[in-house]
Amino acid sequence: xxxxxxxxxxxxxxxxxxxxxxxxRPVLLVPILLMPLLTMAVLxxxxxxxxxxxxxxxxxxxxxxxLSRTVTRMVDIAPEVSIRPVSDMGEGRRxxxxxxxxxxLMIPQDFQRDVLRGRRPETVFFYSTQMMTVGNLALRGVSxxxxxxxxxxxxxxxxxxxxxxxxxxxxxxxxxVDTHPLFNPTLNYVYFLLATxxxxxxQLAIVTVTAYSVGVDMENPARTRALARxxxxxxxxxxxxxxxxxxxxxxxLGLSDVVxxxxxxxxxxxxxxxxxxxxVAFVVAAQLFGIVLGLWMRPAVNAxxxxxxxxxxxYSFVGITYPFMGMNTVSRVWGAIFPGTWYLEARVDQTIRDxxxxxxxxxxxxxxxxxxxxxxxxxxxxxxxxxxxxRDGR
Amino acid sequence: xxxxxxxxxxxxxxxxxxxxxxxxLIGAAAIYAVFYPQPYLNEALxxxxxxxxxxxxxxxxxxxxxxxxxxxxxxxxxIPPDADSARRxxxxxxxxxxxxxxxxxxxxxxxxxxxxxxxxxxAGYFLVYQRISNGVTGAARAMGAExxxxxxxxxxxxxxxxxxxxxxxxxTAVPLFNPQGGYATYLLPAAFVLILQQLLMIGAGLxxxxxxxxxxxxxxxxxVVSILLGRMSAQLILExxxxxxxxxxxxxxxxxxxxxxxxxxxxxxxPFAIAVCALxxxxxxxxxxxxxxxxxxxxxxxPFFFLSGFGWPASMMPExxxxxxxxxxxxxxxxxxxxxxxxxxxxxxxxxxxxxxxxLAGGYLVLAIVLTAxxxxxxx
Numbered sequence: 001x002x003x004x005x006x007x008x009x010x011x012x013x014x015x016x017x018x019x020x021x022x023x024x025r026p027v028l029l030v031p032i033l034l035m036p037l038l039t040m041a042v043l044x045x046x047x048x049x050x051x052x053x054x055x056x057x058x059x060x061x062x063x064x065x066x067l068s069r070t071v072t073r074m075v076d077i078a079p080e081v082s083i084r085p086v087s088d089m090g091e092g093r094r095x096x097x098x099x100x101x102x103x104x105l106m107i108p109q110d111f112q113r114d115v116l117r118g119r120r121p122e123t124v125f126f127y128s129t130q131m132m133t134v135g136n137l138a139l140r141g142v143s144x145x146x147x148x149x150x151x152x153x154x155x156x157x158x159x160x161x162x163x164x165x166x167x168x169x170x171x172x173x174x175x176x177v178d179t180h181p182l183f184n185p186t187l188n189y190v191y192f193l194l195a196t197x198x199x200x201x202x203q204l205a206i207v208t209v210t211a212y213s214v215g216v217d218m219e220n221p222a223r224t225r226a227l228a229r230x231x232x233x234x235x236x237x238x239x240x241x242x243x244x245x246x247x248x249x250x251x252x253l254g255l256s257d258v259v260x261x262x263x264x265x266x267x268x269x270x271x272x273x274x275x276x277x278x279x280v281a282f283v284v285a286a287q288l289f290g291i292v293l294g295l296w297m298r299p300a301v302n303a304x305x306x307x308x309x310x311x312x313x314x315y316s317f318v319g320i321t322y323p324f325m326g327m328n329t330v331s332r333v334w335g336a337i338f339p340g341t342w343y344l345e346a347r348v349d350q351t352i353r354d355x356x357x358x359x360x361x362x363x364x365x366x367x368x369x370x371x372x373x374x375x376x377x378x379x380x381x382x383x384x385x386x387x388x389x390x391r392d393g394r
Numbered sequence: 395x396x397x398x399x400x401x402x403x404x405x406x407x408x409x410x411x412x413x414x415x416x417x418x419l420i421g422a423a424a425i426y427a428v429f430y431p432q433p434y435l436n437e438a439l440x441x442x443x444x445x446x447x448x449x450x451x452x453x454x455x456x457x458x459x460x461x462x463x464x465x466x467x468x469x470x471x472x473i474p475p476d477a478d479s480a481r482r483x484x485x486x487x488x489x490x491x492x493x494x495x496x497x498x499x500x501x502x503x504x505x506x507x508x509x510x511x512x513x514x515x516x517a518g519y520f521l522v523y524q525r526i527s528n529g530v531t532g533a534a535r536a537m538g539a540e541x542x543x544x545x546x547x548x549x550x551x552x553x554x555x556x557x558x559x560x561x562x563x564x565x566t567a568v569p570l571f572n573p574q575g576g577y578a579t580y581l582l583p584a585a586f587v588l589i590l591q592q593l594l595m596i597g598a599g600l601x602x603x604x605x606x607x608x609x610x611x612x613x614x615x616x617x618v619v620s621i622l623l624g625r626m627s628a629q630l631i632l633e634x635x636x637x638x639x640x641x642x643x644x645x646x647x648x649x650x651x652x653x654x655x656x657x658x659x660x661x662x663x664x665p666f667a668i669a670v671c672a673l674x675x676x677x678x679x680x681x682x683x684x685x686x687x688x689x690x691x692x693x694x695x696x697p698f699f700f701l702s703g704f705g706w707p708a709s710m711m712p713e714x715x716x717x718x719x720x721x722x723x724x725x726x727x728x729x730x731x732x733x734x735x736x737x738x739x740x741x742x743x744x745x746x747x748x749x750x751x752x753x754l755a756g757g758y759l760v761l762a763i764v765l766t767a768x769x770x771x772x773x774x
Contacts, residue, residue: 027681031693039697042715096570097739099729118558123565129572130580130736133520139567150563157559161551171545172560174503175458175538176510177531181517182484189520193700201696208689216685301414301600301685308692309422312592315696316433316585322577323519325442325490331433353518355485 009232014240017230018213022244028212031205036252039201040259043194053079055138057127058086058095058104065112067153071123074149075105080141096128102138103127105146115153133189183353191266195351196320196344198256203286203340204311206249210290211307213241215300218385225386234382242287249283261351270350271357278350278360281367282343288374289339295381314338319345342366397610397617401624404608405601409632412604414684419597419629423636426589431648434578442525443471444491444515445480454500458511461537462493467529490516491526503541521577571651571737579650583736584702584728586640587666590633591724592695594667595674598629599687602678602766611770618767626671637663641735653738661741662734665751666727672758673723679765702728726750 022028059072076083084101086092092104104126108114114121125142129135151172158168181187218224231237261268290307297303315321317335324332335341342363349355409415446462448455463470471489474480480492494512502509511534515526539560546556572579612618641659645652674691681687701719703711711719719725730747733739741748 025686027686027690030690035693035697038718039700042697042700042711042719094743097733097737098743099733115562118555118562120558120562120564123563124568125565126568126570128737129569129575130732135569135572136520136524136575139569143565143567146563146565150561150565153562154559157562170508171506171542173538174508174541174545175534176508177513177534178510179513179515179527179531181523182514184517184523187517187523192518197696197700201693204693204696208692212685212689299685301688302417304685304688304692305414305417308688309417309425312692312695313426313430316430316581321581322433323439323522326436326439326521326577327433328435334429334432348518349485353485359485 009230011231011236011240014231014237015244018241018244028209031209036198036201039197040256043190043197044264054082055080055134056084056101057081057138058092058101059083060086060092060104060106062109063107063111067112067115068107071107071146071149075142075145078141078145080137102134105142191352192320194260194264195266195348199253199343200315200318200340202249202253203314204308206283206286207290207311208304208307210242210245210287211293211303212300214291214294215303218295219299228386234386238291238378238382242291246283246287250279253279268351269354274357274360275347275350278343278346278364278367281364281371282339285339285367285371285374288371288378292374292377292381295378295385314340339367339370398620398624401621402628404606405625405628408601415597415600418593418600419632422593427639427644430585430589431578431582434581439521439525440466441469442467442522443489444468444493444526445472445474445483445489446470446493447474447477447480448495449497450495450499452500454503455495458495458533458537461533462530465529465533467525484516490522493530506545578648582648582650583645583732586644587728587731588695588699588724590637590640591670594633594670596688596691598671598674599677599691600684602675603684603687615767618770619763622763622766629671630667633667637667641731645735652735654734658734658741659731662730662748662751665755666723668755669723669751669758672762675762676758676765679769698722698724701725723751723754
């Protein structure tokens with residue numbers, strides 16, 4: 001291909017070789033492109049749903065009075081839920097288990113009469129929390145609607161005692177709580193999923209693909225030696241093998257950001273430069289993770305095994321779906337070894353939380369420290385590989 | 395028949411001697427069983443740290459702070475002098491909420507006027523927001539009810555009547571299936587099904603992709619089917635104790651409420667396992683080489699979990715996503731196995747989902763046979 005006299009070892013021929021090999025294996029596109037895109041499609045679809053509305057719940061109105069009908073009507077008006085009449089508890093239970101309804105509102109017999117006589121009857125809302133988010137949303141809607149309906153009763157019992165309507169309304173909540181949801185004014189959790197899932201899927205792709213790309217070349221000492229000559233040293237070889245992927249993964253991360261923050265309108269409130277710098281540190285740290293595995297574990301299938309085994313459940317440990325404060329020490333420590341954990345902290349801070357840029361300093365430093373330690377391990381691994389290669393070569 | 399039996403026996407040996415296969419099917423299954431539930435073992439969040447800025451500094455405001463702190467949901471972790479220093483604590487994630495008691499809080503109450511307080515709560519986590527909101531509004535409501543009753547009594551109304559005016563109807567919310575509202579109870583049953591799928595799919599894929607050196611050359615389509623069925627039956631038998639571990643033992647160990655009948659579970663789990671085994675074999679014929687099989691299948695876990703629609707009703711997803719989701723065994727399996735296992739559904743209540751699973755099992759089995767036959771017979 002290249003005239004002998006013109007050949008000079010260095011990164012360029014290794015990069016050319018890596019690109020050629022990547023194009024020959026289109027199957028790599030599955031973890032790199034297809035899975036992230038599929039996830040984006042699913043989450044974007046969910047996003048258009050955003051928050052659950054009109055979740056089906058059952059109503060068992062045993063009383064059938066004017067007051068009980070007012071209550072069920074109020075609940076039906078609540079945006080979160082819609083009511084479907086149920087004839088008895090057995091039917092309600094069946095419908096909940098089969099998933100046709102999320103919960104069941106029960107209004108007891110003589111409800112209206114008991115209210116008027118001051119007997120404080122009880123309405124009960126049974127709701128399924130097996131699907132946690134959905135169940136809690138339904139509860140929020142029902143609870144607010146019942147409170148509103150009951151407030152009507154409370155106001156009218158006061159106006160009957162001679163208070164004006166305004167006085168009565170003011171009197172029934174002596175200490176109102178004016179609640180402001182921070183960082184998520186519409187209480188739409190899909191924003192957080194959207195902003196965080198893709199980096200974690202990419203983290204898995206980065207580590208496994210890098211472990212694969214490095215691992216297959218280190219399986220065979222003769223190939224390792226040839227490659228080291230091509231690049232003029234293992235350090236250059238590894239750098240040159242990783243470099244095209246660094247750009248590819250940064251491009252993918254950027255692309256996903258365009259979709260998440262541009263098209264879907266997830267808030268991007270923070271400092272853009274901080275965001276980009278931590279993203280680069282994240283990709284490099286994750287690649288080094290893969291390089292270390294590719295150098296130390298052989299054959300390549302074992303390197304990929306370990307890479308996917310460690311990285312696949314990462315989303316549970318990064319503190320997004322479930323906060324760190326609720327986790328035990330084992331999980332916190334485990335979460336801290338993922339580059340993605342630190343990147344996501346900075347990412348969420350610099351996008352949704354609108355935190356000052358200096359808050360990102362700590363996660364950035366951790367990512368850099370991680371990269372340095374992994375780079376040292378990679379150097380040791382590379383020495384070992386070349387040493388083995390030399391021994392076998394003699 | 396004997397060719398099937400020989401393939402079956404050989405497969406058992408391979409499952410225990412091929413390191414990559416063994417580490418996925420048994421090693422990973424054992425480690426994930428202990429390791430994966432770790433983040434959720436504390437179950438419910440308690441005492442979420444919040445800050446209170448008390449601009450009033452009166453008996454009433456201190457009474458409110460005490461009530462907020464006393465709730466199981468939140469704990470007053472800081473009393474910063476102003477809202478700005480509280481904001482800094484929130485950005486550093488030291489606290490997750492801020493209650494602001496304005497000046498004149500006590501005066502408004504004693505004058506019989508509404509005396510509002512402000513709550514700023516981190517809404518980045520559903521659970522955290524819910525806890526803070528419950529804890530603070532609960533405390534404010536309880537104190538408000540006392541204030542309201544005291545005012546009515548002071549106005550000459552009998553205390554028992556005053557109570558019915560303050561709360562004429564009692565509203566009780568009864569959470570079913572997950573009474574503590576624990577995250578483990580919510581997540582683990584579904585995640586376990588997904589772990590089973592991923593490990594079995596990768597394991598079966600590796601077994602299909604790693605060449606069987608002592609294997610017999612199939613002499614016709616019948617041999618291909620026999621060998622494949624022999625191998626898959628070995629994989630399925632190996633999975634029996636692992637499925638029992640993940641579907642029955644582990645939920646029990648981690649305190650997840652469990653109602654289902656084991657036989658119903660088995661009937662729903664069998665087609666799931668067949669479909670997953672067949673998918674692994676299909677992957678082995680499509681992607682040549684164990685390393686690539688492992689690489690491709692490993693990245694599918696998280697996307698499949700979101701696809702399964704766990705946590706939001708599947709009907710909310712776009713049509714094409716729903717169609718794609720139905721092709722993945724875990725979607726129907728999570729639905730059916732969680733309903734049977736945790737909600738105590740009987741088979742008739744999940745009949746539609748279980749038939750989907752049987753359909754997937756049949757479809758993927760046929761496809762696996764066809765693809766394997768094409769590859770192994772086409773080579774000659």
